[in-house]
Amino acid sequence: MTIPLTPQISLSPTSYSAAGQTITASVSVLNRPAYHGKPAITGLATITPKIVCNRSPSGVLPFFVQVSASETTCDAGNAFADLHYEWDFGDSSGTETFVDKFSGQSINANRQSGPNAVYCYRNAGTYTITLTVTGKDENGDIVTASTTTINVLGVFYVFTGGATGGTFTLTINGETTAAIPYTATRQELDTAIDALSSIATDDFRTNHLKTVVLKGSLTGTSHTFTADFTGLTGTTGTPELIEQITHSSNANITVTDIATEGLTTQYFDSAYDGSNGASDGTESKPYTTWTALRAFAIGGNNRAVYIKRGSTFAMSNDLTLNYSYSKIRFIAYGTGAKPVIQRTATNVKIEVAMRYGNSIGGDVVFSNIDFDHSGDLSTALFYCYASNNGTATLPYSAYLNTYVDNCDFTVTDTGGTGNFASWQSTTNRGVVNSGFGLWNCNLELSDNAGAAIYTSMSQWLFMYGGGITGGSAASLALEHHIYPQVDWYQTYKYIAFGTGYKSFCINTNAQREGRSSDYFVADGCDFTGTEMALDFSNADGSYGANTGHFDNVVVQFSKLHSGQASVSKRYGILCSNLYRITVRYCDFWDNYDANFRSTDITKPTVYSIYGCRFYEGWFDVYAGQTAYYHNNH
Numbered sequence: 316m317t318i319p320l321t322p323q324i325s326l327s328p329t330s331y332s333a334a335g336q337t338i339t340a341s342v343s344v345l346n347r348p349a350y351h352g353k354p355a356i357t358g359l360a361t362i363t364p365k366i367v368c369n370r371s372p373s374g375v376l377p378f379f380v381q382v383s384a385s386e387t388t389c390d391a392g393n394a395f396a397d398l399h400y401e402w403d404f405g406d407s408s409g410t411e412t413f414v415d416k417f418s419g420q421s422i423n424a425n426r427q428s429g430p431n432a433v434y435c436y437r438n439a440g441t442y443t444i445t446l447t448v449t450g451k452d453e454n455g456d457i458v459t460a461s462t463t464t465i466n467v468l469g470v471f472y473v474f475t476g477g478a479t480g481g482t483f484t485l486t487i488n489g490e491t492t493a494a495i496p497y498t499a500t501r502q503e504l505d506t507a508i509d510a511l512s513s514i515a516t517d518d519f520r521t522n523h524l525k526t527v528v529l530k531g532s533l534t535g536t537s538h539t540f541t542a543d544f545t546g547l548t549g550t551t552g553t554p555e556l557i558e559q560i561t562h563s564s565n566a567n568i569t570v571t572d573i574a575t576e577g578l579t580t581q582y583f584d585s586a587y588d589g590s591n592g593a594s595d596g597t598e599s600k601p602y603t604t605w606t607a608l609r610a611f612a613i614g615g616n617n618r619a620v621y622i623k624r625g626s627t628f629a630m631s632n633d634l635t636l637n638y639s640y641s642k643i644r645f646i647a648y649g650t651g652a653k654p655v656i657q658r659t660a661t662n663v664k665i666e667v668a669m670r671y672g673n674s675i676g677g678d679v680v681f682s683n684i685d686f687d688h689s690g691d692l693s694t695a696l697f698y699c700y701a702s703n704n705g706t707a708t709l710p711y712s713a714y715l716n717t718y719v720d721n722c723d724f725t726v727t728d729t730g731g732t733g734n735f736a737s738w739q740s741t742t743n744r745g746v747v748n749s750g751f752g753l754w755n756c757n758l759e760l761s762d763n764a765g766a767a768i769y770t771s772m773s774q775w776l777f778m779y780g781g782g783i784t785g786g787s788a789a790s791l792a793l794e795h796h797i798y799p800q801v802d803w804y805q806t807y808k809y810i811a812f813g814t815g816y817k818s819f820c821i822n823t824n825a826q827r828e829g830r831s832s833d834y835f836v837a838d839g840c841d842f843t844g845t846e847m848a849l850d851f852s853n854a855d856g857s858y859g860a861n862t863g864h865f866d867n868v869v870v871q872f873s874k875l876h877s878g879q880a881s882v883s884k885r886y887g888i889l890c891s892n893l894y895r896i897t898v899r900y901c902d903f904w905d906n907y908d909a910n911f912r913s914t915d916i917t918k919p920t921v922y923s924i925y926g927c928r929f930y931e932g933w934f935d936v937y938a939g940q941t942a943y944y945h946n947n948h
Contacts, residue, residue: 346418347428347872350449351900352399353923354945357453358391362398362460364448365534369750369775369804370716371561372465373569375576375642377680378436379718380404380444380568381750381775383804385430385834385867386466386534387448389458395430395834395867396897396923399449402427404434405442405568411435413755413780413809416841417872417902422809424779430869431806431836433777435720435754439575442568466535469562470747473504473525473542477707479549485556486541487514487529497547499525522773522802526559526747535564552707559675559713559747573619578642583608584623584649598648609634616641622654622684623647629657635666636679647683653723657687658696667699667717677715677750681722688726695769696724699751716750726761752777759784766798771824774803783820784813796845800824801832809839812848822850825863825892833866840873842887848875848906852891852914868896876905886912887932890920897923904930913940 365386372380382402387394409425424434436442447461475483475497482494485508492507499507505521508514518531529538544554573580581596587603594602598621602608605628612620612634622628624647636643647654658664667679688696699717751772758767760783767783770776776799783796795818799805805823812820820842825832842848851865875887885907890896891914903910912935913920922936925945 346420347415347900348926350399350451351428351871351926352450353392353397353943354451354925355453355455356389356392356397356450359450359452359458360390362389362394362448362450362458363387364446364460364462366444366446366462366465367530367534368465368467368565371467371563372565372567374571374678375578375644376437376439376570376572377644377682377718377720378568378570379433379680379716379720379750379752379754380436381431381433381752381777381804381806382444382446382465383431383834384446384448385804386530387430387446389450391452392450393867393895393921394448396869396895397450398430400428400430400432401447401449402432402434403445403447404432404436405444406434406436406438406440408438408440409434409436411437411755413839415839415872416809416811417839417874417900422839427808429808429836429838429871431777431804431834433752433754433779433806433808435718436568436570439570439572442570443566444568463566464535465565465568467560467563467565468534469529469540469558470522470560470749471527471529471540472557472559472711472747473527474552474555474557474710475525475547476544476550476552476554476710478547478554481548482546483554484543484546485527486539486543487511487519488538488540490514491543494546501525522747526773529562537564538562550707552710557711559711560715560749573644576617576642578617578619578644579615580619580621581611582621582623582648583626583628585626585628586623605629605631612636612643612645616643618643620645621648622656624649624651624654626654627657628655629659630663630665633664633666636676637666637674641678643679645679645681645684653683653685655685655687657689659689664696664698667697667714675711675713675715677713677717679717680720681718682720683722685723685725688724699748713747713749715748718750718752718754719756720754722753722756724756724758724767726759747774748772750775752779753781755780757781757783766795768797768799770798771800772802774801776801776804777806777808778810779806780809782811782813795819795822795850797821798824803833805832805835807837807840811841812843812845818845819847819850820845821848823865825851825865831864831866831894835865835868837870838872842873842875843877846877847886847889848873848877849888851893851896852889864892864894865890865896866894868893870896870898870901872900874902875910876903877907886910888912889914893920895921898927899924900926902928902930903932906932909933909935911936 367383367386369381384400404425406425411424412421443463445463449459478497485492490511490513495507501521518533520528542556582598582601584601587601591599594600877885887903887906887910889912910932920940921942923943927947
């Protein structure tokens, strides 16, 4: 069905004078309401909040944590989409702010709202995260609850040792599955665990081939997970159950500084003139070359690479952090302009790569650096991936927790037609790649650049603040600003998507093999300058049928306006393969074909759309699919 909409007229000016009297109206239509969950949830009486964190909550500065309320439960409605969430990261010294692109207000990152959030700790200390959850029952009465317990969901990989025959079993909290064939697919593994009487469907998730995440009612509990491989035959490697991410329940966040943590430190300044003596890597006698910087950075774990502001280092070869699984930091020091790392040679790149079996790496942060990405763009400047195929020689690998902090990317393409402008993350089957984000970064693309962020990963992707702009003459056939394929937890907040002629601001891929792309949040963004703001309809067929779908999608306090009058597809939000989406307190205009369009009648889509303002356009959805439509204008 099509729902026509009429323009909303705003009051201007805010004061009116007549007969010597001035009447002033207070207008705050763009302010976020104090409560922005669903206005009424019939039968709501209890809420059980839970904090899920992407990593063990302790580490070295700067320390990023990604959190979600995905495991929160309530006795009515959908907890993730219908309730109101407030996060307090417990950092009284935190002064970092972001500009909400919807209201123009400044938001302190220490206090955030919404079901997903991210924070960066910049001072050593012990911190408590408080999650407060609020809902309203059918009478408008407040139901609220809070928690400070931080949970990490365990991620386990089942390696069958290259077996050519036989079976294995899994045991969770004392209950053992039936025999599972050595060739088990994701669906077969899922079926075997689901048959356990003590494990509910929401208590686990299988991911890729033989990866299992324990969640649901198991969140925050002490549980055992073991495997018996004695029934396998023909193995060439040693079968094992690998805990890639350790499950835990924690009271707080503990952050240490680089000196306390004992990181090995060296300093680099391309302009050092030798006046204090020969370079030795100290602050008074820094090294001056890319060769020296690279050699130190890839020389081992637990390293702090300090780069002098005003320096410029031209990349003459790759910076490949193959085994950086503990505490690698690249940090600007001194005063003045950010240091520059300049790529001029074709295909030279920075890799955070686990290319070999039996390796789990990551915990890499780049802070306050300008990246000049010039030359042939046939590869990404940043290239993160883990490579394995489940064989005895490449059994498993993963990269975890790689972040780009207050960095800028400038792309000047001198003739290449590369696919990726800034970052690519790829994952092979059988691995979990978790934790990647851009914090207050600006990405300026060229006409020939591809996607700013092209990523295929398991979970925990974010972009906070900053913006993405594209070349003015780029073809619509080129890639999108952000092109993600992520199983769980995508969060995009306070981003300005500038003009450029890419296809979509964010074009998400539904996952393969029947899995859902779950827990997506866009908040406080200005989506503009492309064919469409958001696309939830591009299923990936790389591995098996296009059976994946989206679930628990929340878009709030954002502006969605394509502004592309000359192209054939001009939508605010385009959906298919979609189970559930909530759109609240958003502004829609200049979406010439439809503000919101659903193209799929096969999925049991549930739409909740409320508090939005539509200046022109319409909805194009199938009859019976819109479940909740309230207080829109």
